[in-house]
Amino acid sequence: MSESKPPSDVVVVGAGIAGLAAAVELISRGMSVVVVESRDRVGGRLLSANSGEASLDLGATWFWPGEDRVARLVARLGVNVHGQYLDGDALFHTPAGAQRIDGNPLDGPSFRFSDGADSLTTGLAALMPAGTLHLNTQVDAVAVGVTIGGSVGVEVQAGELRFEAQHVVLALPPALAVHSIHFEPSLPDRLAGLARVTPVWMGGTTKVVARFQHPFWREEGLSGSAMSHVGPMRELHDMCGPDGSHAAIFGFVPASGGGPTITEAEVCQQLRELFGPQCEPIDVIICDWRTESATSPPGAENLTAYQTYGHELFQTPALDGRVHWASTETSQENPGHIEGALAAAERAVDAIASSVATASPVVPPHAPLAESPTEREPS
């Protein structure tokens, strides 16, 4: 039996950074919002594992100078950040062994989230009123044009739960949205085709974090950065906490089709080849984003049409102006980055706010007066 939730102005699908930022802003503009998230946690591709006292980022790690939306959010939430360690030499890994490069051409100035990148999303989630967020709830259908309390709106189905609203924000990768959500009526062919081929940023990547007793590489004048033509990790970076606390190095294993996830033994072997036989991690965490079904639809690692990012079709709400795209892939600014996700969320919020402002007032008979459209206009 299907259970209907009370209608709201907006249903946000996905509690990653884009979905949460959109929800918090819509709420601050006086709208009623429900956020529906398939995982048992918020954050999406912002994921930090606690190991010892360290928060180790298994998804996004950095933000860069000029990414002002992230900087503003960091300031608003009071999130601690520190600079990426840049000192020392880098290493170059070839089949012949490791070569030391003078200086570190692999890293530029960037910032890290000292308590983990997911401190952004836990911080945003904490700003939402109780009852806004529905975890462990996977959306599987969106129907536009249904009658809700006398007006026309959107019905979002998640298993046995049914959410009704005026607008829906799709804050998940477009390729995943069209793979896992049934739209009624169908999305226009061009839009559905575009979404289907839009790569999931880093969705084919495996991230590896190795933790150490102390940052021994720094004592040897090394930055911890390395580039490898051997693999399995192709690129490595220092990932210590502020002032070298919580010593760690992380690496990326690029998309490699349907190959198996790499093993801890392979990681340790490569670390020894790079940093010498004394290099013994305390532990190794391996996160293969290809296997995260709430991030990457099957075969996502084979999608390569990056020119689709920020496509014009993602900028305009679909299906009677009610379905809004908001994941980082849909952004015209910094797509792929956290900054891009925040920009996409902003665009969706602005479109909803202007639609609410211009819509003829329709007050569902059961809606409390405080939720009348007049009082919901953006401040």
Ligand SMILES: Cc1cc2nc3c(=O)[nH]c(=O)nc-3n(C[C@H](O)[C@H](O)[C@H](O)COP(=O)(O)OP(=O)(O)OC[C@H]3O[C@@H](n4cnc5c(N)ncnc54)[C@H](O)[C@@H]3O)c2cc1C
């Ligand atoms: C390994 C890795 C390294 C990265 N490094 C960086 C970096 O250093 N700097 C940077 O700026 N960016 C980096 N990124 C990218 C960054 O993480 C993303 O840009 C950002 O997190 C995307 O946020 P989003 O909200 O658009 O999408 P997501 O974070 O993917 O959020 C989508 C949400 O939707 C949920 N969901 C999916 N399907 C459904 C459904 N049917 N119903 C309900 N909920 C659903 C998911 O569980 C998820 O919570 C990295 C990503 C990865 C994976």
